[in-house]
Every structure is written in C-alpha cells, then in structure tokens.
Amino acid sequence: MKQGRAGAATAVDPVHFRHVVGHLASGVTVVTTAAEEKHYGMTASSVTSLSAEPPMMLACINNAVPTADAVSRSGKYVVNILGEDQGELAQQFSIASDDKFRNVASHRGVLGLPMLSDALAHIECEVSEKVVGGSHSIFIGRVVSATAGDGQPLTYFRGGYGRFEFVRDDEVYRQARQQVLSRVYQADQVIVLEDLATQLGVEKSAAFYALTRLYADGLVGRDPERGYVITAFDLGTSDQTFDARLAIELGVIDLAIGRVSASELAALRDRFERMAALLVGDRFVDFHDYLDANYAFHEQLVALARNPLLTATFGGLSIKSVMTRSFGSTPVTSQRFIDVQRQLTEAFERADAADARQAARDYCESAKQRVREILAHTGGRI
Numbered sequence: 001m002k003q004g005r006a007g008a009a010t011a012v013d014p015v016h017f018r019h020v021v022g023h024l025a026s027g028v029t030v031v032t033t034a035a036e037e038k039h040y041g042m043t044a045s046s047v048t049s050l051s052a053e054p055p056m057m058l059a060c061i062n063n064a065v066p067t068a069d070a071v072s073r074s075g076k077y078v079v080n081i082l083g084e085d086q087g088e089l090a091q092q093f094s095i096a097s098d099d100k101f102r103n104v105a106s107h108r109g110v111l112g113l114p115m116l117s118d119a120l121a122h123i124e125c126e127v128s129e130k131v132v133g134g135s136h137s138i139f140i141g142r143v144v145s146a147t148a149g150d151g152q153p154l155t156y157f158r159g160g161y162g163r164f165e166f167v168r169d170d171e172v173y174r175q176a177r178q179q180v181l182s183r184v185y186q187a188d189q190v191i192v193l194e195d196l197a198t199q200l201g202v203e204k205s206a207a208f209y210a211l212t213r214l215y216a217d218g219l220v221g222r223d224p225e226r227g228y229v230i231t232a233f234d235l236g237t238s239d240q241t242f243d244a245r246l247a248i249e250l251g252v253i254d255l256a257i258g259r260v261s262a263s264e265l266a267a268l269r270d271r272f273e274r275m276a277a278l279l280v281g282d283r284f285v286d287f288h289d290y291l292d293a294n295y296a297f298h299e300q301l302v303a304l305a306r307n308p309l310l311t312a313t314f315g316g317l318s319i320k321s322v323m324t325r326s327f328g329s330t331p332v333t334s335q336r337f338i339d340v341q342r343q344l345t346e347a348f349e350r351a352d353a354a355d356a357r358q359a360a361r362d363y364c365e366s367a368k369q370r371v372r373e374i375l376a377h378t379g380g381r382i
C-alpha cells in the first residue's frame, strides 16, 4: 500500500461548504471490512469508480472513525451499494456502535470480508494506495469482484434519503396524470396496468411507476379486490382541506406576526415572487411548477411559527393532491390568487395581523369558490 498526501488551506466556511456540497446528489453505500476477526461497516456516500481499465474504486473515509483504521490494517474493503428501500440500513451503519451488524444478513466474499446480503450490488477491493486529504483518507482499491442484482438505488441529497427516477418515467407519469385530470377516466373506474401501458405506448414498468405516483398524489386509490381505481374528488374534500389550511395559517398569524426576522420575511417574499411568476394573465404558466411554488410559499408561511408540529400538520393536508385534482384540470385560473397572496405577504411584512387574517380568509374563500366553478362543469365530482 503506497501512501500519499493531498491538502490545501481553505477560506470557505466549513458549515457553508457542507450546505453547498449537499446539493451533489449521490448513491449510498456501506463500506465493510474486517480486521483481527472483528467486522466493521460504515455508511459512505463519498465512494466512486476511479477507472474501468483496470477496474478501480475509491472510498473517502474520515480518519477519526474506526472503519478507517480497520481498512488501513486489513488493506481491503467491500462497497455494498444500497437499494432504495434500505434507508434504515444506511441509518444503522451511520451511527457509531459496537454492534453495527445487528439483524443484518451478511455473508463472506472472496476476500473473506462481510458483504451485506441484501445490498443492490457488491464491489470487493484490495487497497492499492491511501491518500490523506484533510480529515479523510482516500482508499484507492483494485477491484477483485463486482456483482449487481435488480432494483433501484438509494440516493442521498441535501441530508435526506431518496430514490432515483428516470426522466423518461417522469414523462410517462405526467402523461398519465394529465389523462386522469382531463377525465379520460370516470371517478371510481378501475385502471388496469396493461391497458394503461398500451394506451400510453410504454413498458409496463413505466406504467406501474406512473400508477404508484398517481397513488401517492391521491389521484388513484387501491381497492383490495379491484386493484387501482380513480379516486373521486368532491366539494367536501376540497372545502375541508382549504379550511384546515386556513385554520393552521390563522394560528400561525397569531403566533408569529411581530416575531418574524428579516431573513424569514425575505424568504417568504422570495417564495411569493417565484410563485407569482408562474401565474400570469389568469393562466398558469406551468401548473405543476405553480403547484410546487404555491406549496413552498405556504410551507414557509407556516414555518414562521417555528413550530415543527404545525409544519408537520400542514404537510399532512394533501393540499397538493386537492389542488391537482381541481385547479390542475384546466390552465385557466384567476389572477386574484396572486393578488390575495401578495396582500398576505405584505401584511406579514408590515406585521399587520388583522390584514393578514383577512387575506388568509379571502385566499381560502377564493380557492373554495374556484373549485366550485370547476366542479359545476363536471357534475360535482371529478
């Protein structure tokens, strides 16, 4: 094993750097090794392929963690690439513990190291070089074996686990959602996976992916006997959801107005402007972008109360689903939505609780009214 050194002084604040570099999405692995019969494993995202000819990997490991010393001593490691449903495993291997492998199925690979049996892929490496860079060491490894199963990878982005999505699948989902919103299907109608795939001219896997996302949106439900069915949407659902949001926002106004910092207000204004740019001349520029921007604005408003329970309650309202089912069925809307949300933003900026309450009530009423108009064209149900 050769040893090298790399390092440079930095003027960038480490906390800021962590935030910025968190924008680099990555896969998630568990690097395992064994030294003196003891097994080691740690969650690592700073792992990548280095060369294909010859096959080589690198893993960046904090010198302070026991796995770094164990890899140095054993001179070998395994990269276990995690699948999308293995977030808990990633969590388990990211917390220092003497019992990292509890309840984890493992077997020995050709290097005699522990391999996580249910991982998406395994790459066994012998360390050919160790380079020290800042607080970490880069373990460059010659690949001895590489195997992969079927499935999707776990991903990591800005401190949260996620799953990978192909742009082409997203396009199929958008088409399927458009069909549901434009009432190609009746409320309560069964959607057969094969039929959806044929209709969209895509693979069954892409149609299945679309269905699972429509399910998450609340646009289709799962009936134990009939399978996927189009969920009905009516005035009651809409009114209850908008009223619940209003109740939360009135609470936020009471709790927050007069206690909001300049940077929180700037964030609210920024989110308002982003949203306003997406509704012009009584039309959505892009409904789904507007939906996301609208959600982000109200989420920021609720965050002004600095109460995580309120934020979680807001998150559980299915507001996006209700808006998608109603407003999403037509690009035509009303500029009034922007006007009244501007009044709400300005009332917060002036710390005027009475005006803020009025604007929140007006906004809720406008939304309910608009859904009534849309439902009037569809016989009360979508």
Ligand SMILES: Cc1cc2nc3c(=O)[nH]c(=O)nc-3n(C[C@H](O)[C@H](O)[C@H](O)COP(=O)(O)O)c2cc1C
Binding pocket: 028, 041, 042, 043, 044, 045, 046, 047, 060, 061, 062, 065, 066, 067, 068, 090, 093, 094, 095, 096, 097, 100, 136, 156
């Ligand atoms: C998603 C994620 C990725 C991580 N990536 C790395 C990494 O690439 N290198 C590293 O040294 N630590 C990384 N860590 C932190 C280690 O997993 C953590 O320090 C762990 O406790 C080390 O295990 P050990 O103390 O048993 O050696 C990561 C943690 C998480 C949650």
